[in-house]
Amino acid sequence: MDPLLLVVIVIALALFFDFTNGFHDTANAMATPIATGAIKPKAAVALAAVLNLVGAFLSTEVAKTVSSGIIKEGAGGLSITPDVILAGLMGAVLWNLLTWLYGLPSSSSHALFGGLIGAAVVGAGFGAVNYLTLVDKVLLPALAAPLIAGVAAYLATKLAYWITKRPSGTASPKRGGFRIGQIFSSSLVALAHGTNDAQKTMGIITLVLIAAGVQAPGSGPELWVIAACALAIAAGTYTGGWRIIRTIGTGLTDVKPAQGFAAEVSTASAILASSHLGFALSTTQVASGSVIGSGLGRKGAGVRWRTAGKIATGWLFTLPASAIVGAVAAALTHLGLVGVVALVVLGLAAIITVFVVSQRNAVGHHNAISDVEASGQAVHIPTKKERRSAARKAREAAAKAAKEARKARQAADAAAKHAKTLAASEMRAARRASDLEAAARVRFRSGSDAAGAEPPVKDPSAKSESSASSEKEH
Amino acid sequence: MVEWIAFVQVAVATIIAAVVIAGLYGLGVRLQAVAEDEGRSRSLVRAGSWLCFGLCGVGVLFGIALIVPQLQPLLGL
Numbered sequence: 270m271d272p273l274l275l276v277v278i279v280i281a282l283a284l285f286f287d288f289t290n291g292f293h294d295t296a297n298a299m300a301t302p303i304a305t306g307a308i309k310p311k312a313a314v315a316l317a318a319v320l321n322l323v324g325a326f327l328s329t330e331v332a333k334t335v336s337s338g339i340i341k342e343g344a345g346g347l348s349i350t351p352d353v354i355l356a357g358l359m360g361a362v363l364w365n366l367l368t369w370l371y372g373l374p375s376s377s378s379h380a381l382f383g384g385l386i387g388a389a390v391v392g393a394g395f396g397a398v399n400y401l402t403l404v405d406k407v408l409l410p411a412l413a414a415p416l417i418a419g420v421a422a423y424l425a426t427k428l429a430y431w432i433t434k435r436p437s438g439t440a441s442p443k444r445g446g447f448r449i450g451q452i453f454s455s456s457l458v459a460l461a462h463g464t465n466d467a468q469k470t471m472g473i474i475t476l477v478l479i480a481a482g483v484q485a486p487g488s489g490p491e492l493w494v495i496a497a498c499a500l501a502i503a504a505g506t507y508t509g510g511w512r513i514i515r516t517i518g519t520g521l522t523d524v525k526p527a528q529g530f531a532a533e534v535s536t537a538s539a540i541l542a543s544s545h546l547g548f549a550l551s552t553t554q555v556a557s558g559s560v561i562g563s564g565l566g567r568k569g570a571g572v573r574w575r576t577a578g579k580i581a582t583g584w585l586f587t588l589p590a591s592a593i594v595g596a597v598a599a600a601l602t603h604l605g606l607v608g609v610v611a612l613v614v615l616g617l618a619a620i621i622t623v624f625v626v627s628q629r630n631a632v633g634h635h636n637a638i639s640d641v642e643a644s645g646q647a648v649h650i651p652t653k654k655e656r657r658s659a660a661r662k663a664r665e666a667a668a669k670a671a672k673e674a675r676k677a678r679q680a681a682d683a684a685a686k687h688a689k690t691l692a693a694s695e696m697r698a699a700r701r702a703s704d705l706e707a708a709a710r711v712r713f714r715s716g717s718d719a720a721g722a723e724p725p726v727k728d729p730s731a732k733s734e735s736s737a738s739s740e741k742e743h
Numbered sequence: 744m745v746e747w748i749a750f751v752q753v754a755v756a757t758i759i760a761a762v763v764i765a766g767l768y769g770l771g772v773r774l775q776a777v778a779e780d781e782g783r784s785r786s787l788v789r790a791g792s793w794l795c796f797g798l799c800g801v802g803v804l805f806g807i808a809l810i811v812p813q814l815q816p817l818l819g820l
Contacts, residue, residue: 324810327810327811327812327813328812330812405746409750413750413753413754416754417753417754417757417758418757420754420758421757421758421760421761421762422761424758424761424762425761425762425764425765425766426765428762428765428766428769429765429766429768429769430769431769432766432769432770432772432773433769433772433773433776435773435776435777439776439777439780440776440777440779440780441776442772442773442775442776443772443775443776444772446771446772446775447768447772450768450799453799453800453803454764454803457803457806457807457810460807460810460811461806461810464810464811464812527769527772530765530768531761531765534760534761534764534765535757535761537806538756538757538758538760538761538764539753539757539761541760541806541809541810542752542753542756542757542760543753543757544809545809546749546752546753546756547746547749548746548749548750548752548753550753
């Protein structure tokens with residue numbers, strides 16, 4: 270068949286792989302800031318897309334080999350021809366789409382390795398695979414990535430919450446302030462992704478062009494290749510794998526700003542450390558590990574281990590599943606032009622099927638992360654702390670009111686008692702006066718002197734006046 | 744030929760970087776709140792909090808320098 274046609278097909282598929290890589294990995298950088306409301310969903314994917322675009326143009330060094338040594342190339346092994354690359358890409362693309370349909374984050378490069386391994390096994394037998402390198406480059410990092418990122422995120426989250434805790438009664442730190450930090454930390458992850466992952470596709474396309482004799486061996490990627498890869502990964506990122514964003518952002522644990530910041534900082538640190546200290550880690554696995562670690566670090570967050578288990582199962586199947594697709598694809602390409610056409614038709618059919626199935630319950634920026642967060646901000650649901658302090662205030666107010674009521678009752682009692690004694694003494698005085706009067710009258714009648722009876726009558730009235738004024742004082 | 748040394752290096756570097764940056768940012772957030780308290784030299788505490796945020800910014804710049812190949816001569820790597 271026409272080798273140029275094959276090259277064109279491979280380049281088209283490579284760019285589509287780049288696109289799926291982009292939308293598969295938007296979640297790594299942007300799931301947590303979207304979940305905490307640090308960045309609005311659409312703005313987040315736009316930011317990630319721009320940073321991926323910039324990152325793709327910044328990366329200069331492309332991989333010299335497609336398989337990073339996992340497949341024995343050259344003598345005694347397999348020469349990586351465009352056929353093999355086509356088969357490998359097909360396996361990777363289909364696995365990426367399938368995992369996206371189930372909302373599972375999975376490593377695009379591992380899927381590509383799987384596809385290539387399948388194709389290599391069909392082309393040159395099981396001996397074509399470098400199993401030691403496979404363990405070293407894929408299996409160990411797959412265990413190490415979530416472990417390292419998880420421990421880092423756990424410690425960072427614990428520290429972030431411990432350091433922002435103050436005794437009640439003092440001004441409490443606003444942990445929402447971590448949202449601003451999240452913008453930077455997630456941008457760093459997006460930029461790193463652009464420089465790393467677009468580079469892979471550039472390498473593939475360049476190798477295919479060299480193999481086809483279109484480009485001089487040993488030369489770097491053409492400008493149009495760089496531009497096409499950058500645009501493909503940016504477009505993929507902007508499309509946003511909302512299903513995966515939902516899984517990482519809300520499926521594993523409920524992410525709060527300080528926690529999200531800690532997770533992203535751990536992700537960024539792990540990616541940068543791994544790419545500069547020579548122990549390659551998958552961004553996806555690092556990001557998932559960070560979110561789980563941060564969920565363990567925040568009190569009351571809790572990790573949904575069912576989802577984590579589903580993701581881990583996905584990782585377990587990444588290599589074998591894409592290897593099977595790669596093997597089938599490689600077998601088809603061995604049939605010549607008919608096989609390649611059949612492969613392209615089958616591949617397109619599979620892609621369209623996944624897309625149609627995904628439309629049954631479409632997940633987009635509007636529903637990936639439920640609006641509960643946003644409406645919560647609008648109506649202001651009080652936090653635990655606020656609820657506690659409100660309850661305390663209410664209790665204090667109630668105690669104060671009860672105390673005042675008791676005081677008032679005591680005062681009223683005292684006043685009543687006082688009034689009673691006053692009234693009693695008044696009564697006594699009045700009775701005495703009336704007695705005296707009666708006695709005087711008796712004396713008057715009996716002809717005795719009337720002037721002696723006059724002063725005792727006047728006295729009680731003066732006393733009652735003074736008692737009235739004293740009662741008013743109470 | 745399992746690269747244990749590289750593994751340990753990456754693990755230690757990741758943990759230290761994550762804890763330092765998260766701790767610094769957290770301290771910045773805390774100092775912002777401390778500045779609200781009465782009886783403190785408000786501007787001094789504020790300055791401390793901005794210093795923390797600034798150091799985080801330096802961390803971000805270091806990260807960018809690590810990512811962008813053209814900036815790597817700046818780091819002497």
